[in-house]
Amino acid sequence: MAGPRMPGARMAGPRIHRATTLFPGFLTLLLSAVFCASLLSAAPVAADEKVLRVLAWPGYADGDVVKAFEARFHAKVEVTLVDSDEALWDQMHTKDAPQFDVLAANTAEIQRYTRANLLTPLDLASLPNTRRQLPRFQALSSIPGLTAAGKVYAIPFTYSSMGLIYDRKQIAVAPRSMRELWNPRYRGKVLDFNSAQHNFSFTALALGYAHPFQLDAAQMRVIAHKLVELRRNLLTYYTLPEEATAFFIRHKAALMFGNYGTQQVALLRRAGADVGYVIPDEGALAWLDCWSMTRSAADRPLALAWINYMLEPDVSELLTQRQGLANTLTEPAEYRDDARIVWIGPVEDIQRREELWRKIVSGDRSERF
Structure with a gap:
């Protein structure tokens, strides 16, 4: 997703996303935003006043956060909110829409915007707060989509892993592998997210495949059989986090593939569930949303100031407190130091995955794959 959404249907989900745009760009939080695009700043702008136009997801630029930035930088901020990757793209291509200065998008979308020549490289010297980020987020070249031709086009802001959620009352010791979903002891006690992309990818990770988003025909067949086998343990498939809760x-x-990650854990705990959350030893899929500056940015120093401001500890922590999403400055409590995060990428053949998934969900036998 980009932003508070469901990784999957945005994929992004947000964001019931059903895909690998992530993510997700889908989110529960979007249900509270009944509009697709809304301006948070409606007051008239003085002729000599600096203006920053922000394109983002609900929860990324709350009113109090915006006001604090305006007061510090003596500028007016106009925020337009979107609830899908498609809406984000449309806003950037609508003739009558304002020329945005900064935008928040997931890594897959960042690649798309960079290829379309819609973004401008970032000056890291103007972004000192990047040094506050966790080491893996400072290693920009190691994350697909953030750099191109040696230049940086996006700075990580928020993310959500898709780990394993478990009931502490039934499982005393935290499971270490997604393969536990297939454990016969949990027959009828497993919940799985209804997504072709994610199920094939996390099963590929569980089986030790090196490239979970680029599977060959033989690997697809093995995984399809494995997902048919998983049905024996399933209580049901879910789509929305509230539904899963x-x-x-x-x-x-007892166990659940947590498509919404820590955001979903927070929802379960608020509902009274005693749950734990783990990143499996083989790694967990994850979407990553970033801030970028557009080529049309009128005041580039102000745009860079916004991105840097988003990485201040107080601002980043608000994202975690309010949205249940991880920030890039502090490690989530549930994460181990050696946790492996696998950023979602484009898959080899989405139509083939969807075709197989429909057969799996409908109850077809393994011999028919």
């Missing part, structure tokens, strides 16, 4: 509590589920 209700199923988890009402039917006393």
